Amino acid sequence: MRSRWTDADAQAAIERYGSAQIDQHFALRIYSTRLLGQNPELVQHGGGNTSLKSAMSDVFGDLVQALRVKASGADMAVIEPSGFAAVRLEPLQKLRSRATLSERDMGRLLRASLLDPDAPNPSVEVLLHAFLPHRYIDHTHASAVLSLTDQPDGAAICGDVYGETIGYVRYAMPGLPLARISGDVYQKNLQVEGLILEKHGIFTFGESARESYERMIALVTRAEEHIAKHRKAVFVSAAVPRSGAHLAAVGPVLRGACARKHGHTWQRCILAFRDSPAILDFVNGAELGRYGQAGIVTPDHVLRIKPWPLILSAPDNGGLAEFKTNAARAVAEFVAKYQNYFTRQNARVGNAKKMLDPLPRVALVPGLGLFGIGRRNGDAALAADIAVSAIDTIRHAEAIGRFASLSEADMFDMEYWSLEQAKLAAAKEQPLVAQVAVITGAAGSIGAATARIFASAGAEVALLDINERAVCDVAKTIDGALAVGCDVTNAASVNHAFERVIEAFGGMDILVSNAGAAWQGRIGEVEESVLRQSFELNFYAHQRVAQAAVQIMRAQGTGGCLLFNVSKQAVNPGASFGPYGLPKAATLFLVRQYALECGCDGIRANAVNADRIRSGLVNDAFIAERARARGVSGSEYLTDNLLRCEVTADDVAEAFLHLALELKTTASVTTVDGGNIAAALR
DSSP: OOOOOOHHHHHHHHHHHHHSOOHHHHHHHHHHHHHHOOTTTTTTTTTEEEEEEEEEEEETTTTTEEEEEETOOOOGGOOOOOGGEEEEEEHHHGGGGOOOOHHHHHHHHHHHHSSSTOOOOTTTTTTHHHHSSSSSEEOOOOHHHHHSSSTTHHHHHHHHHHHGGGGEEOOOOOOOHHHHHHHHHHHTTTTEEEETTTHHHHHHHSSHHHHHHHHHHHHHHHHHHHHHOOOOOOBBBBOOOOOOSOOHHHHHHHHHHHHHHHHTEOOOOOEEEEOHHHHHHHHHTTHHOOOOOOOOGGGGGGHHOOOOEEEEOTTTHHHHHHHHHEEEEEHHHHHHHHHHHHHHHHHHHTOOOOOOOOSEEEEEEEEEEEEESSSHHHHHHHHHHHHHHHHHHHHHHHHSSOOOOOOOHHHHHHHHHHHHHHOOOOOOOOOTTTTTEEEEEETTTHOOOOOOHHHTTTTTEEEEESSSSHHHHHHTTTTTOEEEEOOOOOOHHHHHHHHHHHHHSOOOOOEEEEOOOOOOTTTTTTTTHHHHHHIIIIHHHHHHHHHHHHHHHHHHHSSSSEEOOOOOHHHSTTTTHHHHHHHHHHHHHHHHHHHHHHGGEEEEEEEEEOSSSSTTTTHHHHHHHHHHHSSHHHEEEEEEEEOOOOOOHHHHHHHHHHHHTTTTTSSSSSESOOOGGGOOOO
C-alpha cells in the first residue's frame, strides 16, 4: 500500500481550512482523514474514525483540553470540519477507572461532554481515543489486517508479522470495555506504533497527522506482504458456470422474493448488483456454505449486512421458474434463521431488545455475483460495497489459513447496541421509498417535473429519453437518478433501457409513459406516413414500454402502476389535430385494457389528460400559432379555461404522483387543464 500524502496537498488543506476556528493541526487532521477514507481497502462507507487532541475554547471562553473525533456515521472520504465532534477530554479520561458503564449513561455522558450541544454524536470509539495519550489517532478496518486477525490463531499470526511493533488487543465490545483493555495493552509497551484489535481493525497514532497516517500505511503494507508471501490457492470451484440467466431476469425475481406485504401495501427493496472475477470465485466456491455463512469480518459490518448473507441456488439449475421458487424458499429460511438467532440471543440479555427487520441485506448468487439489498439505492450500494470488501478479507484469510468471525453472541451485542443503532435512525419514510419509477420523455418539461416530484416522494427514478445528452442533464439535478438514452419506437432500445434499470435498481414499480409528439393535418388530406409516424410514438410506444414494465412487475409479484399521458386530444379532438388525437384516443383505450387485464396481478393503470402545458409539444411557436388562430394573445390562449389560470408541467407531475399513491384506483383518467367542459369525461 502506497502513502498518498503530499506536502503540496497538505499545505493546500491548511490554506483551504485556515481560520480562527481551524488551525493547521485540525486542517491536517481533516486532510489525512480524507486520505484514509478514500482508500476502500482501509475504510468502507462511514466506517473507521480519527481524532485530534488540542486546546479549545468552550462557550464561556475558557480554554479546555478537547478531543475532536469523527462524528458517528460521518464519511471519512469526504469529511469536512462539521464531521467532527469536539468533546471535553478530562471527563472522558476519568472513566479509565470505571469498570462498567451502561449504554444509557454512556450516551448521556457523551452528549454532556460536547463543547457544542448541537454537534452530532461522537464516534462510539471516542473513549479509546481519549484513553490513548497521542495527539493524532487513526482507526481503520483494513482488509489485509482483518485477514490476519480473523483466524483461529490470529494473535500468533500478528505476532509473527509485527513482533513488538504493535500491541494486540483481544476482542472486546466497543465502548468502555474495549477502551480500557486497549489502554492497558498500550501501557505495557509505550513504544508500539499501533494497536491491532482482534477481529476489529487497527489503530495507529503519532504526534503529527503525517506520522499517524504513514504508520497506518506501513503496518497495513506489512500485512499485505505477509498474505502475498504465504498465499495458497483458495475457493475450489463447485463447477458452477457463469450463469446464462440474464441479470435482467434474475433481479426482479430476487427483488420480489425480498418484498413483504403489509395490508394493501408492499414493503419493497432496491438491489445493487456487483460482479468481478474475485466475486465469482467466491460465490462459485465449493465451500460457500461454510465460509460464506461464517459471519462478519468486523463488528461494524453487522449493522449494514446482517450476521450472514442470503445464499441462493444458481439460476441455471432448473431454469428461472425453479429459481423463483428456490429464491422465495431461501428468503423464508433466512428470515426463520434470523428470528431464531434473535430469540436465542435476546433471551441471553433478558429479552430486552426488539427485533429488527429480519430480511437479508446481501444475496450471493452462484454463477452471477452478489446483490446488496436496501430500502434506498444508497443503502443497497453500501451493503454491496461492504460485501465486496468482506469478500476481499475472507479471500485473503482463507489464502493463509481459515476465516473465523466473531461469536454469535458478540455479533448480536454489536447489532443491537443502542449506540450503534443510533447510526441507522432515520426520519419517517417518504411514501414512495423503495419504489422505482421509470419516466419516458424525461428530458421534456412534463417528464423532468415528474421525475423531480417522484424523487422528492422517495422513489428511485430512471429517466428515459431519445435525447441522451438532454436527459443526462436533467438527471444531474436529481440525486441518484439514472439517465438512459432510449428510442421508445424501437423495441431493442426499449429492452436495453429496461435492462439498464434492472441493473441499477433490481426492477421497477411505476411507469410514467410520457413520451410523445404532435403531428398535425386535416384528417381527409393527411399523408398515411404521417399517421403511421404518430401512431408509432403516440400509441405503439406506450404499448411497448407498458408491455416491458408489466413483464418485470409480474416477475416481482408485487403489483405496480402504469401511468400514461393521454392528452386532451384523446377526449376532445381539435381541428387539424387528428394525426395526434387518433393515437392518443387509442392509448386511452389501452389504459383501460391494461386495467382490465392486469388488475388481478395488482397492477393499476391510470392516465392523465392534460392540455396547454408549456413543453416540447406546446412551445412558443405553437402557442403563437394557436393564439393567432383564435384571435387572442399567447397568455389568453394558455388561460382560456374555467379557472382562468395557466396549467404547468408541475401540475401534471402532481397528478401523476397522486395516481401513483392511490393504491385502490385503476382505469381512472385525471384531467389537468384548468377546466374544459368539452374535454370532461362522461
